[in-house]
Amino acid sequence: AQRVTQPEKLLSVFKGAPVELKCNYSYSGSPELFWYVQYSRQRLQLLLRHISRESIKGFTADLNKGETSFHLKKPFAQEEDSAMYYCALTTTGTASKLTFGTGTRLQVTL
């Protein structure tokens, strides 16, 4: 069975500092990886997915199959980045059924 691990429950950084939210997965096949974000009082929403290879709100994430990781990075944290971040995975043939990690709360302070 597939599994997503986010080792940090809380990550606190200063404004302007680099951010890296860690995500590791276990799955024997070729997964599709996502990052979802939940801002205060807002719905969970898609931030980015690995197949798009895009940068959203300054965030990027690269799928490293060798290390089975999909870490989320941003060079300079902003206050508005404070939120709950979830890494998620789908597997071949189950494109819509996501397995989520436990989430990391990012707190950006002045």
Place this chain on the structure above:
Amino acid sequence: DAEITQSPRHKITETGRQVTLACHQTWNHNNMFWYRQDLGHGLRLIHYSYGVQDTNKGEVSDGYSVSRSNTEDLPLTLESAASSQTSVYFCASFDEGAGELFFGEGSRLTVL
């Protein structure tokens, strides 16, 4: 605008009572899901449906049931609520064209 809505947004109930959480989407999506969100556990899949009359158990389905009589709705029923089911429940539907899951605002359930 098309959307996905959940009701009630907040509910307090007693142990042993039956509770139904409603989920309604107007996008005509086939795939719908119920998750529960708990500190330290993240989001865990309860039940899901790939279309009318189709329902499937997720990771934490015990004590829950769903039905899918039409495309728009996937109600989640707790047959006999337990304190362990105190949680925030999220409904979601999948846009196959965009390849993206859209979430409702969540329903906070407290079982006393």
